[in-house]
Amino acid sequence: xxTSPLPxxxxxxxxxxxxxxxxxxxxxxxxxxxxxxxxxxGAEILHLDIMDxxxxxNLSFGIPVVEAIRRATELPLDVxxxxxxxxxxxxxFRKAGADFLSIHxxxxxxxxxxxxxxxxxxxxxxxxxNPPTPVETVLPFANDCDLILTMSVMPGFGGQSFNPxxxxxIRRIREVADDxxxxxxxxxxxxxxxxxxxxxGANLFVxxxxxxxxxxxxxxxxxLRRLALQDQPSTNFADATADVHNGGSQ
Ligand code: DX5
Ligand code: ZN
Numbered sequence: 412x413x414t415s416p417l418p419x420x421x422x423x424x425x426x427x428x429x430x431x432x433x434x435x436x437x438x439x440x441x442x443x444x445x446x447x448x449x450x451x452x453g454a455e456i457l458h459l460d461i462m463d464x465x466x467x468x469n470l471s472f473g474i475p476v477v478e479a480i481r482r483a484t485e486l487p488l489d490v491x492x493x494x495x496x497x498x499x500x501x502x503x504f505r506k507a508g509a510d511f512l513s514i515h516x517x518x519x520x521x522x523x524x525x526x527x528x529x530x531x532x533x534x535x536x537x538x539x540x541n542p543p544t545p546v547e548t549v550l551p552f553a554n555d556c557d558l559i560l561t562m563s564v565m566p567g568f569g570g571q572s573f574n575p576x577x578x579x580x581i582r583r584i585r586e587v588a589d590d591x592x593x594x595x596x597x598x599x600x601x602x603x604x605x606x607x608x609x610x611x612g613a614n615l616f617v618x619x620x621x622x623x624x625x626x627x628x629x630x631x632x633x634x635l636r637r638l639a640l641q642d643q644p645s646t647n648f649a650d651a652t653a654d655v656h657n658g659g660s661q
Contacts, residue, residue, distance in 0.1 A: 417533060418456075418487035418510050420557045420593065423585035426455050427614035428639035430632055431489060431595065432481065433458040435471060435569045442476075443483045443644035457489045458597070458617045459564075466495040466518060467567035476508045481508025489513070489558070491539065491597070491617075493566050498525060505532040513537030513560055516548050525555050530658060537595075538638030541565060544578040553588040558615070559611070563608070564598030569619040573599030578611045585644070603633055608644035 423429065432454055437445040449457065459480065462471040480488065490509035496501060497514045503545045504512060512529045516538055519525055526536040537558030540549045542565060553559055561580050566569035577596055584594055601621025608616065614640055625631035 418618065420535060420591065423487070423593065424454060424591065424614070428643055429452075429455055429591075429593075430460045430608055430622065430639070431456050431615050431617045432622050432632075433460060433486060433569065433617050434623075435460045435475065435617035436621075436623035439472075442480070446480065446484050446486075447520070448628045449632070450486065451486065452629035452635070454486060454632065455535065456489055456615075457484065457621075458535050458619075459488055459490045459509075460569075461490060461492050461494065461500075462567060463494045463496075466515065467493045467565075469567040472476045474503055477504060477509065478505040478607075487511065489537070491560065491566075494518070497567050498528070501525070501528055501534075502532060502612050505529075505534045505608075507533055511537050513539050513558060514519045515539045515541070515566075515636050517541060517544055517550075520548070522552055523555055526552075537593075538561065539566075540580070541625055542574050542576050546583045549580075553584055553592065557591075557593055558593040559588060560595040560597055560617070561617075562598050564594050566598070570624075571599055573601075573604040575607070578607060581608060581611040581613050599636075602631075602634060602638060605612075605643040609639040612644055614643070 432449050462469050462472045479507050487510040488510040512534045512638045529536040534554040538556045539560040540564050563577040593615045594613050595615035596608045597617035600618045
């Protein structure tokens with residue numbers, strides 16, 4: 412049963428740019444240890460990838476694992492539903508502990524009814540689009556949800572290469588979305604790519620392999636945040652640079 416208070420999007424926005432670790436790249440035999448090191452590194456949110464073997468050609472983890480993660484941390488859980496039929500699963504993932512529930516535009520060309528359901532369940536709605544999906548399909552709904560996530564890889568697997576097609580899409584979303592929206596990117600985000608996405612206007616950076624595959628997770632977390640911070644289009648967060656180290660390794 413999810414009893415955690417819902418995170419406030421406005422308080423998350425005060426901390427942007429935010430690194431959003433994808434637990435798909437965690438060591439599942441030591442999930443709690445990895446969550447603890449992400450918390451110690453300064454993570455303010457966690458990204459959970461749910462796959463159905465149909466909308467994407469892979470399976471990841473399901474409800475019992477989300478419940479276990481919920482028990483292990485109070486961080487907001489951003490649940491990315493890579494499901495052909497997300498509607499039927501919204502209540503169970505909310506009950507398992509999801510705070511954000513993001514659905515793909517490819518399976519919900521008018522996502523507003525599902526946004527309503529997600530809000531009724533007490534969660535925060537997000538909208539995701541794949542690299543080949545035109546940004547025009549997403550723009551009309553950019554201010555109907557709180558999180559707009561643009562994939563920079565075809566979803567289904569961690570560790571893929573970043574597709575720069577995402578940059579122009581994020582610029583367009585940034586123009587249309589108001590300042591109260593989280594603008595996110597997912598796939599191949601690491602030290603070599605994060606600055607470009609930040610400059611395009613993203614403020615929430617899902618990162619799996621580049622962070623959890625690194626031997627020094629806290630140092631890498633700080634490095635990624637510092638790189639994102641430098642390239643925010645309009646930054647009010649100059650004071651936050653005092654919090655980050657200069658010696659992060661790549
Ligand atoms: C891919 C998932 C991603 C994935 C990102 O389908 O949506 O969240 O974990 O992993 P990296 O950062 O390794 O590309
Ligand atoms: Zn994801």
